[in-house]
Amino acid sequence: MAETSTLIILGASGDLTERLLLPGLASLLKSDRGVDVKLIGTGRSERSPKEWDDVVKTAFNGDAGSDLAKRTLASSEYIQGDPTDPEHLKKLFEAAEGDSVMYFALPPAISTKVIKALEKIDVPDGLRLALEKPFGNDEEGARDLNAELLKVIPEERIHRTDHFLGRSTVLDIIGLRFANRLFEPVWNSDNIEKVEIFYDEILGLEGRAQYYDKAGALIDMIQSHLLQILAIIAMDAPASIDAIELRSEIARVLRATWIKDGDPVTASRRGQYSAGTIDGKDVPAYADEDGVDNSRHTETLAEVEFEIKTRRWAGVPFILRSGKGMTKVRKEVLITFKPVPVLPAGLTGATSPDTLRIEISPETLELGVTTNGKGNPFSLEKSVFKTDLGKPELTPYGEVLSGIFHDDPTLSIRGDVAERCWAIVQPVIDAWQSDLVPLETYPAGSSGPADWTTSKEA
């Protein structure tokens, strides 16, 4: 029988806990990865035992499914209190069994206060801390936060979570690249024209102005999740898939990643949706949404071109883009290959470049290649080989939690990388704050300003 660990969720009354964290825990406990978890939720809000029980049961979809899950449901409790109060934190540790994982499902400013409160008490041996993005507000903020955390516990027990690293298709990239003869030999600037990473959503603000209006698409998506995907696409082969080797390769490639030509004005574009129609429903302009402060000029669509200064990638554009209020969901990595240097005379017809499309959601892989035509065999056509990669057993948060419970930080962001990701995008943040890049508008339900290169479907 696995030893019991306690998951203490700070901010248990919040959106992340209910929508992502608890369902992730449920998927983990229903799987065969063998963790025995006592669950403690906490927050300033009141929750009767019945209310908390209902929240947890909803996450399990009424189906405990395994003995481990049943035990977690039976032993779960909510302890009301302020997580920034050291006395309350002591009480939480007293209620815990086995090693504790403290998950900060809190607004970032509150997380910082909790870390300072933890510095004032004796924390239990074996404590692990799990922190969400955004990790700090800039490079210096991330460095300060790292220094504070290290006063409480050592680096190997700090989990800076990025649930995109728990997404099965992102993890699939590692197998695809390094377990096949087909891809790795052509995975370089000799053969690849460009790499695009998209995360476009139809959804608009959905009442999350308090968080999103301060972040915007650049910080919400590109600075965090999409740079991690870029690293997985661009890194060299790690010696092994573990916390030291994989994270070292990620760190190494991100140290070579820069805004294209060092010029944020030419390398970035930003937009904000105006009123429009999505799925037949009228959507108000972002600027008219509740809680939006128009003086912030928050972007709901961001596109940034990066370059990676290594022998492998010199000259290959990496274009990262994310938007809200778009006409369709587009969550994918699209790799476009260079054309062949020459075609034999007599092979005719339109040729478009080979492409590899890794769809993050739904989980599919699509290889687009040129083949002989069905009519005249020497008139070329495009053929697409598409496969469904299948639904993973664990949700991305389930995968992240599995790493935390198994004391394995392979899929969490190393401290220096958290700082580096801020340093990479800082020139863009500065240029946008100084209004050096215009804030363009696009109607909600469109594919962005028409002249953006990434607005055109490949």
Ligand code: NDP
């Ligand atoms: P919420 O804004 O929903 O806040 C979570 C909880 O924090 C609240 O329920 C509240 O609980 C507590 N809280 C708020 N203010 C204070 C305060 N002044 N002092 C003490 N506690 C406070 O956040 P989310 O759940 O949306 O997000 C949590 C973290 O996860 C954030 O860092 C966010 O960036 C990150 N994240 C969120 C995602 C999401 O989809 N929601 C996705 C990815 C990351 P109470 O009032 O009961 O104390």
